[in-house]
Amino acid sequence: MTAYVVAQLPFKEEESAEDYQQFLFAQTGIEPVVREYLGNYVVVAVTEFEDMDEARALTRLLQELPWIDERYPEVVISQFLNDVNPLEADSVAITVGVTPATKEETEKEREYRKAYRLTEAFRIAQKRYQQSGEGRAAQRRYEQSDKGKESRKKYFQSDKYKASRKRYQEKRKMQSMGCTYCNEQVMDHPTQEHVMWDQVRALLVHIDKEEGAGFIIYKEQLEAHWISMERLTKEV
Helix, strand or coil: CCEEEEEEEEECCHHHHHHHHHHHHHHHCCCCEEEEECCEEEEEEEEEECCHHHHHHHHHHHHHCCCCCCCCCCCEEEEEECCCCHHHCCCCCCCCCECCCCCCCCHHHHHHHHHHHHCHHHHHHHHHHHCCHHHHHHHHHHHHCHHHHHHHHHHHCCHHHHHHHHHHHHHHHHHCCECCCCCCEHHHCCCCEEEEECCEEEEEEEEECCCCEEEEEECCCCCEEEEEHHHCEECC
């Protein structure tokens, strides 16, 4: 059975619908369409799945996006379990068997949701939107809202922020160093990749492809060595 995940929202003005269309694409990598229905312009994003867990994962991702604010109060997200693509149906408001995401997220759903955010299409679309005038305006509105202020406050108190701050301080410290291999400042190196070696966090600054080795600077000890690339993993 095929699952169609549908996000739809009516607007009075076509221009507003097109703004939302671009925003939804930037956040998910899904290309929505704008349809006219009963005097409104309706944005409809449809994605087809054979795997129900993957369908529920996208539903959850859409539900969690922070841009659902006072401008978009009636977002409808549902899964259509039938063999007819909702975009080919006569009515945008078609209702077939609906299977919403459950409260408890399964491990498989979590893996799919993470995969969406790691796709190249998602990153490119999101970056393009964030750099646009509409994207910057939406970000300012969210930051100035009560929800945005509360979210910002929680973030600065979180372990995630503390870890990010620590990584930033370590990077600044290393960038001010001189590289013992080439005698140039680390900040001028085109390669600066965070890696792990034997449970030690380091910064990879040189790669010798012929030897299959990388020159790393240990973050804590501020020492540097050539290490086999096979023994290096990306820092999570």
